[in-house]
Each structure stands twice: as structure tokens, then as C-alpha cells.
Amino acid sequence: MSRRDELATALARLTARIGRAASSAGRDPRSIRLVAVTKTFPAQDAALLTDLGVTHLGENRDQEGGQKADQLRLLRPDATVCWHMVGRLQRNKARTVLRWAAMVQSVDSPRLAGALDTAVRAALDAGGRARPLDVLLQASLDDDPTRGGCPLADLPALADQVAASDGLRLRGLMAVAPLGADPDRAFEALYRAAVAVQARHPEATELSAGMTSDLEAAIRHGSTCVRVGTALLGGRPLASP
Numbered sequence: 001m002s003r004r005d006e007l008a009t010a011l012a013r014l015t016a017r018i019g020r021a022a023s024s025a026g027r028d029p030r031s032i033r034l035v036a037v038t039k040t041f042p043a044q045d046a047a048l049l050t051d052l053g054v055t056h057l058g059e060n061r062d063q064e065g066g067q068k069a070d071q072l073r074l075l076r077p078d079a080t081v082c083w084h085m086v087g088r089l090q091r092n093k094a095r096t097v098l099r100w101a102a103m104v105q106s107v108d109s110p111r112l113a114g115a116l117d118t119a120v121r122a123a124l125d126a127g128g129r130a131r132p133l134d135v136l137l138q139a140s141l142d143d144d145p146t147r148g149g150c151p152l153a154d155l156p157a158l159a160d161q162v163a164a165s166d167g168l169r170l171r172g173l174m175a176v177a178p179l180g181a182d183p184d185r186a187f188e189a190l191y192r193a194a195v196a197v198q199a200r201h202p203e204a205t206e207l208s209a210g211m212t213s214d215l216e217a218a219i220r221h222g223s224t225c226v227r228v229g230t231a232l233l234g235g236r237p238l239a240s241p
């Protein structure tokens with residue numbers, strides 16, 4: 001089977017899976033966006049996914065994301081794709097991530113939000129971009145500082161800061177379910193946090209939750225964006241600790 005056929009089969013299965021999860025939750029499957037997470041896979045795979053109609057792609061490292069976005073532009077100059085940064089971001093990468101990411105889903109601290117805002121405003125002033133950057137706040141559902149994410153208690157203040165930043169547009173929340181915990185409980189807590197943020201910031205309508213192993217639970221709890229790698233592209237070599 002060609003790689004294109006492999007990806008087409010996986011995409012059809014995944015789309016059906018998202019459709020089943022949506023209908024069991026009484027939701028419209030069109031209210032759930034798929035971000036294909038292409039990390040560790042070549043730009044050629046990203047190109048084949050765009051041929052199959054995937055328009056949202058995600059990466060978790062700035063350097064890999066920037067390189068793949070450049071390569072994809074050469075491979076498919078006419079494809080319209082929206083790249084999402086979904087991984088931990090260091091403040092000193094705020095400027096480079098703007099080059100390729102249309103949305104940063106992993107804003108988890110006042111300092112990172114401040115660095116992104118400064119970088120975007122500089123680019124706006126210099127005429128290097130026309131619009132603010134769409135961001136999601138990454139919520140921590142296990143309060144483990146090594147895994148990234150803003151503690152739930154600190155989200156309201158971070159949301160207020162981002163909403164008041166000229167360079168940033170607050171679009172909603174993102175989270176990764178804690179390892180080894182019940183995803184339903186985690187995503188329920190996330191949903192409650194999202195409702196609270198949206199009450200103060202009505203434009204924050206996105207809830208990015210659910211990956212290969214837990215997208216059904218995320219869709220039950222209001223996810224508007226699933227980020228899927230393995231179920232589409234296959235297994236990745238285990239990351240070093």
C-alpha cells in the first residue's frame with residue numbers, strides 16, 4: 001500500500017471515529033476540528049494529508065515546525081494550511097514561532113504571553129504581519145509543573161492578561177489529560193474551566209482536547225479541536241525522557 005493510501009485509510013477511520021463520538025455526545029461532528037499532529041513525520045506526510053483535505057497541522061517544537069512549514073510550502077505551494085504550535089514553548093522562541101504558527105495552543109504563563117505579545121506587536125509595527133496571534137491557554141490538569149500548563153486557579157488572570165494584549169487574540173483553552181488518570185474526570189474539570197473563562201471572555205470559544213487515546217472522552221466534554229498524531233500517521237519512536 002502506498003503511503004498516500006495508508007494515510008487515506010487512517011483518515012477515513014479517524015473521521016468515522018470522531019463522527020461516532022460526536023453523535024453519541026449529541027453533537028455536530030462539524031463542530032470538532034481535526035489538527036493532524038505531524039511531529040517526527042516528514043513534510044511529505046504533511047503534504048499527503050493536505051492532498052486528502054486536512055487543513056490544520058500541528059507540531060510540538062518550534063524548530064521542527066518551522067522547517068516543516070517551509071518544506072510544505074515548497075512541496076504544495078497552493079495548499080492552504082493552518083499550523084498550530086501545541087508543545088511547550090520557551091520565551092526566547094516567541095519570535096521564531098510567529099514565522100510559521102497561525103495559532104499557539106500552549107500559552108501557559110504570564111511571561112510567555114508577554115513575550116509573544118511583544119514579538120507580535122513588533123511584527124505588526126514593522127508591517128511583517130497584519131493580524132494579532134490566535135492563542136489558547138494551556139491548562140494543567142494535574143498541577144505537574146514539568147508537563148506544562150497553567151494551574152486552573154491561575155487561568156482567570158492569564159485570560160485577562162491575554163485578552164488585554166493588543167498582539168494576542170484569546171481563542172480558548174487547551175489541555176493534555178494527565179498520564180494514567182481517568183480522562184473523563186480531567187476533561188470535565190477542563191470544561192468547567194473553559195465555561196468560566198468564556199463567561200468573562202465570550203470570544204474564547206475553542207476547547208482543544210483529545211488525542212489518539214482519549215478523543216471520545218474529550219468530545220463528550222465539549223472539545224472543539226482534537227489533536228491527533230498516532231491514529232493518523234502511526235507510532236512514533238519513544239521520546240527520550
Ligand SMILES: *Cc1c(COP(=O)(O)O)cnc(C)c1O
Nearest residue numbers: 037060086211212227228229230
Ligand atoms: C503529540 C501530541 C499530540 C498527538 O498525540 P497522539 O497520541 O499521537 O495522537 C497531541 N497533543 C500534543 C500536545 C502532542 O504533543
